[in-house]
Amino acid sequence: MDFTFSEEQQMMAAAFRELATELCPPSVLRAVFEARDQHSEERWSRLAELGLFGVRVPSEHGGMGLEDADFVLLAEEAGRAALPEPLIEQAALAAPALGELAGAPAVAALLPELASGRMRIAVAHPQNPGAPAPPGLTHWLLCGTDSVTLAEAGAVRAVRADSIDAARPLYFPEPTAGAAPLARGVTATALGARLLNRGASFSAAQCLGLAERMLALAVDYAKERTQFGRAIGSYQAIKHHLASAQVKLEFARPVVYAAVTRLAQTDVRATAAASHAKLAATEAADLAARTAMQVHGAMGYSWEVDLHFFMKRAWALSGAWGDRNFHARRLQQLVCGGDLALGPDQMFERTA
Amino acid sequence: MALDLQFTPAQRRFRTEVRTWLSAHVPRTPLPTLESEAGFAAHRAWEHTLAGGNWAMITWPKQYGGRGASLIDWLIFEEEYYRAGAPLRVNQNGIFLLGPTLMEFGTAAQKARFLPPMAAGEEMWAQAWSEPQAGSDLAALRATAVRDGDSYLLRGHKIWSSRAAFADWCFGIFRTGAASERHQGLSFILVPLRHPGVRVRGIRQIQGEPGFAEIFFEDARVPLDHRLGDEGQGWQIAMATAGFERGLMLRSPARFQVAAQRLVSLWRSRKDEADPALVGRVLQAWMDAEAYALNTYRTASRLMAGGSIGVEASLNKIFWSELDLDLHRTAMSLLGARAALLPQAGTDADAWLEGFIFSLAGPIYAGSNEIQRNLIAERLLGLPRG
Numbered sequence: 001m002d003f004t005f006s007e008e009q010q011m012m013a014a015a016f017r018e019l020a021t022e023l024c025p026p027s028v029l030r031a032v033f034e035a036r037d038q039h040s041e042e043r044w045s046r047l048a049e050l051g052l053f054g055v056r057v058p059s060e061h062g063g064m065g066l067e068d069a070d071f072v073l074l075a076e077e078a079g080r081a082a083l084p085e086p087l088i089e090q091a092a093l094a095a096p097a098l099g100e101l102a103g104a105p106a107v108a109a110l111l112p113e114l115a116s117g118r119m120r121i122a123v124a125h126p127q128n129p130g131a132p133a134p135p136g137l138t139h140w141l142l143c144g145t146d147s148v149t150l151a152e153a154g155a156v157r158a159v160r161a162d163s164i165d166a167a168r169p170l171y172f173p174e175p176t177a178g179a180a181p182l183a184r185g186v187t188a189t190a191l192g193a194r195l196l197n198r199g200a201s202f203s204a205a206q207c208l209g210l211a212e213r214m215l216a217l218a219v220d221y222a223k224e225r226t227q228f229g230r231a232i233g234s235y236q237a238i239k240h241h242l243a244s245a246q247v248k249l250e251f252a253r254p255v256v257y258a259a260v261t262r263l264a265q266t267d268v269r270a271t272a273a274a275s276h277a278k279l280a281a282t283e284a285a286d287l288a289a290r291t292a293m294q295v296h297g298a299m300g301y302s303w304e305v306d307l308h309f310f311m312k313r314a315w316a317l318s319g320a321w322g323d324r325n326f327h328a329r330r331l332q333q334l335v336c337g338g339d340l341a342l343g344p345d346q347m348f349e350r351t352a
Numbered sequence: 353m354a355l356d357l358q359f360t361p362a363q364r365r366f367r368t369e370v371r372t373w374l375s376a377h378v379p380r381t382p383l384p385t386l387e388s389e390a391g392f393a394a395h396r397a398w399e400h401t402l403a404g405g406n407w408a409m410i411t412w413p414k415q416y417g418g419r420g421a422s423l424i425d426w427l428i429f430e431e432e433y434y435r436a437g438a439p440l441r442v443n444q445n446g447i448f449l450l451g452p453t454l455m456e457f458g459t460a461a462q463k464a465r466f467l468p469p470m471a472a473g474e475e476m477w478a479q480a481w482s483e484p485q486a487g488s489d490l491a492a493l494r495a496t497a498v499r500d501g502d503s504y505l506l507r508g509h510k511i512w513s514s515r516a517a518f519a520d521w522c523f524g525i526f527r528t529g530a531a532s533e534r535h536q537g538l539s540f541i542l543v544p545l546r547h548p549g550v551r552v553r554g555i556r557q558i559q560g561e562p563g564f565a566e567i568f569f570e571d572a573r574v575p576l577d578h579r580l581g582d583e584g585q586g587w588q589i590a591m592a593t594a595g596f597e598r599g600l601m602l603r604s605p606a607r608f609q610v611a612a613q614r615l616v617s618l619w620r621s622r623k624d625e626a627d628p629a630l631v632g633r634v635l636q637a638w639m640d641a642e643a644y645a646l647n648t649y650r651t652a653s654r655l656m657a658g659g660s661i662g663v664e665a666s667l668n669k670i671f672w673s674e675l676d677l678d679l680h681r682t683a684m685s686l687l688g689a690r691a692a693l694l695p696q697a698g699t700d701a702d703a704w705l706e707g708f709i710f711s712l713a714g715p716i717y718a719g720s721n722e723i724q725r726n727l728i729a730e731r732l733l734g735l736p737r738g
Binding site: 001002003004005006009069072215219222223230231233234235236238239240242243244246247250251252253254255257258260261276279280328331332335336338342343344345347348350 | 354355356357358359360363367424430431432434435605606609610612613616619620623631632634635638639640642643644645646647649650652653654657664667670671722724725726728729730732733734735736737738
């Protein structure tokens with residue numbers, strides 16, 4: 001039992017944070033939002049250079065062969081930066097899913113390409129029908145209720161839908177005939193279940209980073225802005241709003257970290273943990289967004305202040321990989337319906 | 353291995369050992385409330401039983417009555433303790449607050465004098481912080497400790513002292529310097545409660561029992577070696593004690609997990625008549641109890657790796673007190689018209705009403721939640737002081 005991160009995990013996150021700070025400062029996000037175009041070959045290749053796409057690719061297929069738990073701090077950093085590129089989908093969702101299917105020679109051949117970032121993938125699932133796409137999309141991973149298909153991008157017709165998060169337009173793939181499923185039946189269902197839990201948990205991790213960023217912006221503003229001759233951050237009304245949002249964030253954090261340690265399983269505990277993580281982290285990001293906006297006052301409602309980039313990403317992610325309705329109902333069924341054994345001795349148990 | 357959230361075989365064996373002992377020793381019927389004289393005595397007797405099994409405070413070193421166990425083992429012990437429905441720890445002021453404070457600031461002689469009887473359940477402790485004019489603004493306190501030869505003469509009036517009505521000792525801070533020094537002029541002193549010059553008067557709480565008390569010090573004489581740390585270091589030590597209180601020890605997560613589990617059962621038994629919106633609150637209570645527990649494991653791991661608890665203690669205190677209140681309010685809503693009925697054997701209402709009343713105090717004691725929010729804003733977020 002050890003609930004701390006290793007030095008390696010922290011160093012990798014720090015390196016990515018440094019890169020993300022350089023690659024997408026608010027001025028870049030602003031330009032992306034103005035142009036409604038998130039594609040950047042340069043950013044994609046810099047992410048590839050850091051090795052991020054290979055973190056979850058098995059080492060025998062050209063990746064680092066690390067675990068879900070090794071990716072959670074990276075996802076948090078992607079959130080903090082409101083990174084326009086769908087790093088999570090490529091590196092934390094598609095990579096382990098295809099890694100499981102590496103028995104198929106066609107997949108094994110593609111994994112090094114995925115790790116290097118030459119293969120660029122979007123991932124669709126019944127709970128996440130619209131997916132963000134990387135620049136120069138090459139493939140779709142299409143997960144249905146009982147089949148998983150890998151299709152070349154040219155063979156899939158996808159309809160673009162713009163989002164309030166201008167850096168993250170979604171593409172809705174239409175059903176395609178042609179490519180043969182990589183997995184069917186129970187194998188596909190289990191794969192899809194893990195994919196959904198990963199999508200929910202890593203969306204949650206991004207929300208932690210977003211919440212922290214929004215609170216940091218609000219704290220900075222509250223220190224600078226003066227009214228009645230004092231910094232507004234010296235008033236208890238402001239302090240208490242920010243403290244409450246910080247409490248919500250700090251107690252969402254361990255829930256997300258615990259969920260990512262279960263993502264290789266498909267049992268009820270893994271499912272409950274993923275839903276809990278998604279609910280807790282989106283709630284924390286939502287409170288951070290509302291608090292940060294209130295602290296900024298009218299400035300927070302303006303296009304000119306950076307806050308809205310992060311707020312919009314938080315809104316977008318709260319609907320990704322199962323929205324609140326989905327996860328609350330699913331968790332309620334497990335907790336109140338009796339499928340999950342409750343009690344303090346059960347928290348870290350694993351069911352077969 | 354980092355982020356390894358599974359118990360070791362040794363930890364699993366330890367859980368079984370705790371479970372086995374508790375199932376043989378936990379009283380079959382609940383003890384009377386520890387806020388009454390008879391209840392206090394019954395809880396004191398339970399502390400003797402625990403100490404007899406060497407379970408009083410397992411994280412303490414062996415020479416003081418502990419087992420030298422890790423914080424993870426302590427959490428496992430607490431989980432089994434609450435699962436078993438074992439009695440509340442009547443000496444929590446001693447074992448959870450003063451104990452760790454003594455460990456950090458006490459001399460070898462003080463540790464040897466005070467820790468073993470604390471662990472053995474022979475000396476029960478109360479806190480003596482607040483005064484009529486010094487609540488949230490604790491540094492405004494006026495009670496004095498004046499040096500007289502090799503002792504202090506204590507004068508003043510402490511109030512809202514939990515357990516003081518029936519406890520044997522209290523610990524508190526007294527002014528040893530000028531009032532103008534505020535935080536600097538204070539010292540941390542241990543005082544016997546049944547002692548010449550010390551008068552204790554119980555204060556009835558809203559449930560009718562004397563759960564706390566006023567303490568009047570009228571030239572009570574205590575030797576200098578009852579002072580913990582240096583003269584003038586009292587505030588710093590008191591804040592460390594408050595950190596233990598708000599942080600890891602006072603409210604172990606299993607307490608809320610067991611309550612959340614009972615709440616889910618209550619929901620199941622009431623769901624056909626209940627307001628459907630209440631299921632969301634039931635789920636939230638369960639999620640928050642789990643989140644608090646996970647966070648406690650995280651804190652314990654950090655401490656075991658050499659970290660310390662600072663202002664995070666304030667985050668904890670807000671979270672558990674609000675979670676406890678929401679959880680009990682939800683139970684009261686589910687019980688509906690039966691919620692306000694006093695305990696009668698064989699009804700659901702039995703255990704919820706007392707817990708609900710107790711949960712109302714959570715946002716007030718151990719430093720009000722408003723003060724905790726100020727601390728978070730100023731010390732964690734770096735906002736300017738008002």
